[in-house]
Amino acid sequence: MANQEINEIKRIFTSRLDVLEHILSIGEQHVADADALMQERLAEDMHPFGTQIAFVCNQPRGFAQWCADQPIENFGAEVGSLAQARAHIAATKEMIAGITADDSKLDEVKHLGLGPGRFADLPARQYINDFLMPNVYFHISMAYAILRKLGAPIGKADYMTFLAPYVQVEA
Known part of the structure; x- marks a missing residue:
């Protein structure tokens, strides 16, 4: 199958966005003012909950744009409402669903801007495995941790909802 790897990447991104929706x-x-939740942080020098949502979305969004040979246009860091967070997730899922590149795209090199004067040129598979996926998991984990800090009744099963279809019970 010419799109086996790309389809697996799409599946992973979509299922992790489902986790993000679940956490949201x-x-x-749990939080009385859901829009105020968007400004909650683990520490003063860390990004707030809403930014964690945007940063999770920016990884698969950037991948979709790269697959379409488009410039990478990230969501801004300011996510001020629950509605905006949900809209970012929905828009990102649409972008993922629209990826039409075949697996040959993964043979390319991705030029990755890392801030002023810094970059890395990575083989696409390394770009996905060493940059995109760790960023997705990191920012989902930070959103999860912020909710834990606030006392939300959330556990590892909420973080790993994508495994639920595979869970079996011994007889």
Whole structure:
């Protein structure tokens, strides 16, 4: 199959965005002012919850744009409402679903800007495995940790919801 690897990447991104939606729903149920949740942080020098949402979305979003040979246009860091967070997730899922590149795209080199005067040129598979995926997991983990800090009833099973279809019970 010419798109086996790309389809697997799409599946992973989509299922991890589902986790993010699930975490967001727990936050909405637990925090009285869901829009104020967007400004909660683990530490003063860390990005707030809303920014964690944007940064999770920016990874698969950038991948979709790269696959389409488009310039990378990230969501801004300011996510001020629950509605905006949900809209970012929905828009990102649409972008992922629209990826039409075949697996040969993964044979290319990705030029990765890392801030003023810094970059890395990575083979696409390394770009995905060493940059995109760790960033997705990091920012989902930070959103999860912010909710834990606020006392939300959230656990590892909420973080790993993508495994639920595979869970079996011994007889």
